[in-house]
Amino acid sequence: MASSKPFLGLLLSVACLLQVLLAAANPPPPSCDKSDEELRFMFSQWMAKYSKHYSCPQEQEKRFQVWKDNTNFIGAYRSQTVPSSGVGGFAPQTITTSSVGINRFGDLTVSEFVDQFTGANNTAFKTPPPSPLSPHSWQPCCVDWRSSGAVTGVKNQGPCSSCWAFSAAAAIEGLHKIKTGELVSLSEQVMLDCDTGSNGCNGGHSDSAFNLVASRGGITSEEKYPYTGVKGSCDVGKLLFDHSASLSGFSAVPPNDERQLALAVARQPVTVYIDASTREFMFYKGGLYRGPCSPSTVNHAVTIVGYCEGFGGDKYWIAKNSWSNDWGDQGYVYLAKDVWWPQGTCGLATSPFYPTA
Structure with missing residues (x-):
């Protein structure tokens, strides 16, 4: 009978090679080899x-x-992270998923991060009935309000759950630029101090912030009413009389309808609520974010400032955040667009709003 030793040796060699390949494909976390x-x-x-x-x-x-x-x-x-197989003859690209990286949140647990840096309450406050836009309305394939100069620089809410105010301010800034040609950085602090429909650094409503500004006829600038990151006494004079941008009201996008959301974003920046309670989102660094996240439980407000197709043909929303430009892609996150569930990625289509002149 022929010896089986050469065959066993070959099997062992193959097994060793497979172990080497698996180790190369799945390197240990950085702390394991330091x-x-x-x-x-x-x-x-x-x-x-x-x-x-x-x-x-x-x-x-x-x-x-x-x-x-x-x-x-x-x-x-x-x-x-694995490379894509390539589409339509193009070379494979490792952009089929988002990337993550250490940032200013590195010493926080997920629950601590959510408690300090989110804070949207999507319970409607005096919300008008949804206002559907005509499905035959003009809609370009790509929109980016940053390229039109309608978006101020990314701001930093700090450890105050005031994302609702930042999201609302960004939408009003965009509308004001589109309407007047002037881009003005507006005051989140006046909403934090004066909006009784929200809870300051304990969370709030973007629609309530719109309601406050509309009921007073306008909003002052960030320069005149700077952000402190804590709820203070309302400066009634600036709230009532010192306005840098005007507002007549706000409208609700029909919920769970990304087509209607795109029609609204084609006209101006829009506030949305999303779920930001995962470590993947906490340390997001760039690329197309598909999750993980909940489409039905939202806790953070951002401003959609555009949409397009890219990342190998995938559609995406451009969302401005308020965690400084150190987070994400220079302060922005690219969220998957036109997904199969109606709430949209991380629930972004559940309750969008936009200000009206």
Whole structure:
């Protein structure tokens, strides 16, 4: 009988080769191949970059462990990204999913992040009936209000759940630029201080903010009423009389209808509510974001400032966020458009609003 040793040797060689290939395809998270000393040095650099200071050594150690866990997640997420197979003869591209990266939220757990940096309450406040736009209305294939100069720079709400005010201000800024040709950075703080339909840094409603501005006839500028990141006393004089942009009301886009949302965005920036309660969204760095997220439970307000097709032919919405330009793609997130579920990616179609002149 012929010896089976050569055959067994071949099998072992193949098995070893497969292990090498699998290890190359799935490299360990960054902290797995770095010493504790190296990781602590990296953490100290991250602290310096974001001016982080902790009350005591115990708190710093706690935050280091959270940061290390988040870097492990980021390393594992990157290792799972696979190139697309290419479409229509074009070369494959690794853009079929979003990328993640460490940012200013690195020392927070997901629950801490959600508590401090989201804050949208999508319970309607004096919301008018939805106003459908004609399906035969003009609609370009791509819209980007940034290229028209109708979008101010990305702002930073800080650890105050005031995204609702930032989303509303961005939509009003866009409308004012389209209507008058003048781009003015408007005051989120006046909404934070004066909107009794919202709860300041404990969350609020973008539609309530629109209602406040419309009922007073306009809104003052950020220069005249700067953002502090805490709810203060309402400056009634600036609320009532010192206006840099006017507003007559606001309209609701028919819910769960991305076609109607696109018709509205083709005319002006629109506020939407989304679910931002995942670590993938927390550390989003760029690319097309499809999830994970909930389409039915939303907690964060952003402003849709455009849409188009790209990323290998995929459709996307351009959403302006309020977590500074260090987060995401220079402060923006590209959300998958025209998905098969009616609420849209992360629930963006559940309750959109836009201001009216």
